[in-house]
Amino acid sequence: MATIRELFHEIGNWHNKISVGAGVTKEILKQKSKDNPLPQGIKGMLIKRFGELEQQVMGAEKVLVQLKDTIYKTIDPDTGKPRTKE
Amino acid sequence: MPKKILIVDDEKFVTDTLEGFFRSRGYHIFKTEDGEAALKIIENERLDLVLLDIKLPKVDGIRLLTYLRRDYPRTKVIVMTAYDLEYKQRVDSIGYDAFFLKPLLIEDLTRAVEQLLSEEIPAIPEQLPVAIRQEPLHKTRILVVSPRLLISSLVKDYFSNPETCRGNYEVLETGMAQLEQLKKFQPDIILMDVALVGLLGEFGTTLMKLPHPPKEIILFGDPAIKWEEVEALIRRGIKFIEMPPDLRDERYPIKETIQRLHNALKDACIKYGLKGGLDG
Numbered sequence: 307m308a309t310i311r312e313l314f315h316e317i318g319n320w321h322n323k324i325s326v327g328a329g330v331t332k333e334i335l336k337q338k339s340k341d342n343p344l345p346q347g348i349k350g351m352l353i354k355r356f357g358e359l360e361q362q363v364m365g366a367e368k369v370l371v372q373l374k375d376t377i378y379k380t381i382d383p384d385t386g387k388p389r390t391k392e
Numbered sequence: 393m394p395k396k397i398l399i400v401d402d403e404k405f406v407t408d409t410l411e412g413f414f415r416s417r418g419y420h421i422f423k424t425e426d427g428e429a430a431l432k433i434i435e436n437e438r439l440d441l442v443l444l445d446i447k448l449p450k451v452d453g454i455r456l457l458t459y460l461r462r463d464y465p466r467t468k469v470i471v472m473t474a475y476d477l478e479y480k481q482r483v484d485s486i487g488y489d490a491f492f493l494k495p496l497l498i499e500d501l502t503r504a505v506e507q508l509l510s511e512e513i514p515a516i517p518e519q520l521p522v523a524i525r526q527e528p529l530h531k532t533r534i535l536v537v538s539p540r541l542l543i544s545s546l547v548k549d550y551f552s553n554p555e556t557c558r559g560n561y562e563v564l565e566t567g568m569a570q571l572e573q574l575k576k577f578q579p580d581i582i583l584m585d586v587a588l589v590g591l592l593g594e595f596g597t598t599l600m601k602l603p604h605p606p607k608e609i610i611l612f613g614d615p616a617i618k619w620e621e622v623e624a625l626i627r628r629g630i631k632f633i634e635m636p637p638d639l640r641d642e643r644y645p646i647k648e649t650i651q652r653l654h655n656a657l658k659d660a661c662i663k664y665g666l667k668g669g670l671d672g
Contacts, residue, residue, distance in 0.1 A: 315447070318474040322494040323405050329498025330413045337416065360497060367495050 311383035314374050321370070324363045332356035394420040395509050396437055400430045400456070401445040401472070410443065413498070414505070427451030434460065439467050440509055443501075446473040446483065454479075457486050462616040468508040472496060484540040487587040487614070531562040532666040533577060534657070535606070538565070538585035543646065547583060550650050557654070560661075579606045581660055583653060586613030586632070589621050607664045610656050612649060631656055 308316070332353055339349050374383075382389055397419050399407050407423040415421045422433050428450040434442070442460060446453035453473070460469055468489045473479055483491065490504045534551055538544035544565040551561040564577050589611065611622060612633040626632050633656055635649040660666070 315474060318494060319403055322474070322496060323403060325495035326406050326409050326498065329496070330409050333413065333498055333502065334416065360495075363495055364497070 309384050310377065310381065310386055314370070314383070317370055318367065321363050321367045325360050328356045328359040328363070332360070394418055395440040396420045396422065397505070398430065398433050398437070398439050398442045399423040400427070400442065400448065400453070401425065402448050403445075406445075417502075419505075425449070427453065427456055430456055431459070434464065434467075439464070441468040441470065441505060443470050443472060443505075446471065446479050454482055454486070457483060457488065461487055461614065465616055465619055470501070470504055470508070472501075481542050485542050487540065487585075532560055532581065532657075532661055533579045534561050534563045535577060535579035535582045536563060536565040537582060537588060539587055540585060543585065546646055547650060547653065550654070551657075561657075578602070578604050580608075580664070580666055581657060582606050582609045583657075584609055584611050586611050586615075586622055589625070607666075608660045610653065610660070612653055631660075 335344075335349065335352055335356070343349075344352075377383070380389055381387070397414055399410050399414075399421065400423075401407050401410075402425050404425055407425060411421045411423045422437060422439070424430050424433060425448075427448040430442075430444075430448070431451055433439070434456070442456075444453050444456060444460075446457075448456070453471070457469060457471065460467055470490045470492065471483050471488045472492045472494060473483070474494045480491075489508050492501060492504070536544045536547045536551075538547075548563045548565040551557050551563045564579070608631070610631045610633060611625065613635050615622065615632075615634045622632055633649060633652045635646070
């Protein structure tokens with residue numbers, strides 16, 4: 307069974323994949339639409355939406371990091387056991 | 393000839409997506425999802441830049457980074473990793489050209505890649521500042537400039553501690569981003585991490601403009617990093633304290649290095665009549 311650390315890492319990986327996918331699509335849209343113009347309204351909307359998607363995934367990751375810090379303080383992420391007070 | 397970039401990340405989606413993107417921008421791209429294959433590509437290709445994830449199967453990114461810094465100092469490295477303080481401290485102590493936390497913003501990553509690949513070795517001023525100030529003895533002011541927080545804070549702690557240095561030093565640690573502090577602090581001596589030597593041209597120009605320029609700059613760090621630039625500076629009389637990594641356990645001998653820095657500082661203090669030269 308995966309450890310808590312591995313599970314958090316896995317969620318972070320999904321966030322990164324969404325961010326890379328959205329970011330690259332947005333940049334390619336900007337780049338390619340110079341050669342093959344899209345209707346201005348559609349191009350603008352797509353770029354804006356992909357940009358928002360990138361920002362939203364950053365927001366999700368920020369919350370994930372806070373959650374991770376809180377959990378790691380009380381639970382050992384590698385063993386899943388509560389941390390003992392020294 | 394197109395610049396060569398290696399993308400190393402354990403997620404195939406990421407390597408595939410970044411490969412297509414950077415290829416469309418005119419770069420020659422290599423990609424792999426494991427550290428062992430990355431090693432072979434590094435050895436066989438003269439790479440200009442590596443986009444390096446840290447958590448990798450077979451050979452991890454920390455080892456790859458150490459290897460790149462030691463044997464391929466001219467290859468630029470951008471580290472991209474998930475939030476983990478332990479990793480950050482380890483990669484800081486090895487050195488890199490840029491660092492990104494995941495999730496990545498492609499615009500920022502693209503800007504960093506383009507900037508690093510367009511960088512020329514900056515011109516270094518023909519003359520670095522020399523002593524022009526004659527003042528009564530005050531605590532010798534030392535500025536520690538390093539991108540590696542762990543190393544700079546260890547150096548600061550050592551020289552700020554009256555037990556180790558008899559209270560003769562006043563120390564400020566900084567990254568390149570806080571150069572404004574220079575003007576207020578007016579350091580007598582600068583201890584500069586060799587990982588930042590590429591910026592010394594710009595840094596030296598800033599120093600020359602200060603009303604009281606520092607008397608000496610002492611470089612420290614892994615000699616494998618930026619060796620050609622360091623060698624040119626040594627020829628111009630800049631002191632360099634080596635901190636070669638111990639290859640058996642890939643750690644830097646920080647204690648020995650600090651001791652050697654202390655000796656170099658004492659020499660400089662005696663030379664310029666500063667208070668630090670009087671300690672034992």
